[in-house]
Amino acid sequence: MNKGIAGSAGYGVGKVVIISDAKPEYENRTITDTDAEIKRYDDAVAAFTEKTHAMAEAMKESVGEHNAEILEGHILLLTDPGMDEITKGAIMSGTCAEAAFESTCDMFAGMFQMADDELTRQRATDIGDIKVRMLKILTGTPDMNISEVPAGTILVAEDLTPSMTAGIVKENVAGIITAVGGKTSHSAILARALEIPAVLSVDGIVDMVSDGMTAVVDGCDGICILDPSQEEVDEYQAKREKYLSDKALLEVYRGKDTVTADGAKVHLYGNIGNPEDAKQVAACDGEGVGLFRTEFLFMGASELPSEEEQFQAYKAAAETMEGREVIIRTLDVGGDKDIPYLGLEKEDNPFLGFRAVRYCLQNKDSYRVQLRALLRASAFGDIKIMVPLVTCVDEIRSVKALVKELMAELDAENIAYNKDIQVGAMIETPAASLIADLLAKEADFFSIGTNDLTQYTMAVDRGNAKVAYLYSSYNPAVLRSMKNIIEAANAAGIMVGMCGEAAADPLLIPLLISFGLGEFSVSATSVLATRGTIAKWSKAEADELAAKALSLATETEVAELLKANAR
Numbered sequence: 001m002n003k004g005i006a007g008s009a010g011y012g013v014g015k016v017v018i019i020s021d022a023k024p025e026y027e028n029r030t031i032t033d034t035d036a037e038i039k040r041y042d043d044a045v046a047a048f049t050e051k052t053h054a055m056a057e058a059m060k061e062s063v064g065e066h067n068a069e070i071l072e073g074h075i076l077l078l079t080d081p082g083m084d085e086i087t088k089g090a091i092m093s094g095t096c097a098e099a100a101f102e103s104t105c106d107m108f109a110g111m112f113q114m115a116d117d118e119l120t121r122q123r124a125t126d127i128g129d130i131k132v133r134m135l136k137i138l139t140g141t142p143d144m145n146i147s148e149v150p151a152g153t154i155l156v157a158e159d160l161t162p163s164m165t166a167g168i169v170k171e172n173v174a175g176i177i178t179a180v181g182g183k184t185s186h187s188a189i190l191a192r193a194l195e196i197p198a199v200l201s202v203d204g205i206v207d208m209v210s211d212g213m214t215a216v217v218d219g220c221d222g223i224c225i226l227d228p229s230q231e232e233v234d235e236y237q238a239k240r241e242k243y244l245s246d247k248a249l250l251e252v253y254r255g256k257d258t259v260t261a262d263g264a265k266v267h268l269y270g271n272i273g274n275p276e277d278a279k280q281v282a283a284c285d286g287e288g289v290g291l292f293r294t295e296f297l298f299m300g301a302s303e304l305p306s307e308e309e310q311f312q313a314y315k316a317a318a319e320t321m322e323g324r325e326v327i328i329r330t331l332d333v334g335g336d337k338d339i340p341y342l343g344l345e346k347e348d349n350p351f352l353g354f355r356a357v358r359y360c361l362q363n364k365d366s367y368r369v370q371l372r373a374l375l376r377a378s379a380f381g382d383i384k385i386m387v388p389l390v391t392c393v394d395e396i397r398s399v400k401a402l403v404k405e406l407m408a409e410l411d412a413e414n415i416a417y418n419k420d421i422q423v424g425a426m427i428e429t430p431a432a433s434l435i436a437d438l439l440a441k442e443a444d445f446f447s448i449g450t451n452d453l454t455q456y457t458m459a460v461d462r463g464n465a466k467v468a469y470l471y472s473s474y475n476p477a478v479l480r481s482m483k484n485i486i487e488a489a490n491a492a493g494i495m496v497g498m499c500g501e502a503a504a505d506p507l508l509i510p511l512l513i514s515f516g517l518g519e520f521s522v523s524a525t526s527v528l529a530t531r532g533t534i535a536k537w538s539k540a541e542a543d544e545l546a547a548k549a550l551s552l553a554t555e556t557e558v559a560e561l562l563k564a565n566a567r
């Protein structure tokens with residue numbers, strides 16, 4: 001069994017076909033007729049552009065317009081004035097088009113590779129793809145055709161480039177395994193769009209397999225099994241069938257409103273960690289973003305992201321959601337989330353220490369940068385600002401005052417933003433829960449962070465296995481806390497959502513309906529399943545179950561009751 005990154009969910013069993021898109025050989029000649037060589041290069045760029053447009057057009061149907069844009073992006077990269085100028089400069093000094101272009105690509109790829117964020121590093125893979133395709137055009141080498149692989153193929157490659165993916169006939173490909181690539185790599189995005197199970201970053205995979213070998217791809221757990229036993233094949237075939245039939249059943253909920261069995265509408269959003277994830281939320285039919293964990297932007301960098309970098313990221317998420325709500329949480333640093341360049345001191349009790357809004361309000365210069373970026377991005381969609389780890393009214397007042405100050409600043413600079421932008425509180429501490437009625441007068445909305453609410457309510461470190469038996473949102477204390485928060489928000493007439501894991505728990509959903517939760521924010525892949533569970537409960541049925549659950553004294557009793565009533 002080999003472990004990699006779960007790039008695209010699902011299970012596949014099939015026969016390996018190794019894909020290697022090698023760079024064509026060419027002779028590095030010295031050029032005397034440089035004008036003719038430049039024309040040859042320009043003709044190759046034109047041919048590349050035409051071919052790529054055609055591939056993107058063909059891909060639109062299989063992977064959707066958004067994802068097909070990845071290939072269109074290759075044209076932009078190739079025709080970038082910098083790239084063009086450097087290549088032509090080398091040709092003018094007598095280097096042949098192939099060598100000139102290859103060295104330009106290597107230089108750009110090297111630069112992108114050094115970036116701290118995965119999105120920019122991804123460009124190095126894109127440049128590699130462009131390089132091989134352009135060299136093939138320049139040398140007259142035919143394109144590799146993976147559209148002809150037989151049904152039941154497991155594609156194995158060092159990396160699956162966007163142009164290779166364009167040729168995939170999805171009915172024939174049972175799975176994909178690559179040696180490189182992460183969750184947000186283009187190969188992962190395209191595999192998900194094609195709904196082909198994929199495991200990425202399996203070190204040395206190409207050398208471990210041979211054509212025709214049987215392989216299992218488990219894209220849910222990020223595992224692949226080479227030369228599996230008959231038992232393993234049967235096990236994974238069964239998993240595959242169950243996965244596909246469950247998925248097919250959920251498809252009836254796609255494009256539908258999220259409503260309870262008696263027709264009450266709630267919002268169903270997705271959680272994201274970067275702007276790219278928003279595309280997955282949209283593709284999975286999420287109705288908005290209920291939690292953008294911005295700390296990932298900070299964690300993936302080597303210094304504080306600038307206002308412009310943050311603005312671009314927030315704007316991209318807002319634009320992807322096309323006017324639907326995008327709730328962006330300000331930096332939730334500390335606790336288990338370390339950002340080395342911030343130089344936070346080691347604390348004995350980091351979860352109870354200098355973190356989240358506490359840190360931000362004492363580091364106003366960097367908080368101002370984030371809030372300004374959020375305000376500017378609010379001109380491009382329905383962005384809402386969410387403040388993490390609120391424990392007292394002062395904190396939400398201070399953030400609102402800061403936002404007001406920044407609005408005046410932007411007014412003076414004539415920069416557009418949403419003047420009615422909402423500032424909400426993440427409710428994840430017992431203190432916030434106990435004063436939910438007071439906070440509801442100050443915050444424009446609530447979102448319950450049950451991951452932390454459970455940890456703080458039960459005084460149990462969410463990462464400590466020894467006390468994990470206490471870490472459950474079925475505990476009567478946590479249930480009462482959730483009910484209190486939701487009721488306080490509803491009494492004050494503000495929206496109340498939930499963005500912790502509990503929002504997607506099918507056993508808990510009836511209780512949340514009964515308490516009056518207005519918005520569920522879950523991982524993109526849980527959207528349809530959550531909509532399906534919500535549709536199975538009427539308010540009256542949910543109330544009956546909630547009354548029973550709230551009368552119970554222990555977590556075990558609650559868990560048993562909820563399991564016995566699962567739908």
Ligand SMILES: C=C(OP(=O)(O)O)C(=O)O
Binds near residue numbers: 428451
């Ligand atoms: C969603 C939450 O935040 P985190 O990013 O800490 O999981 C939560 O605490 O429920």
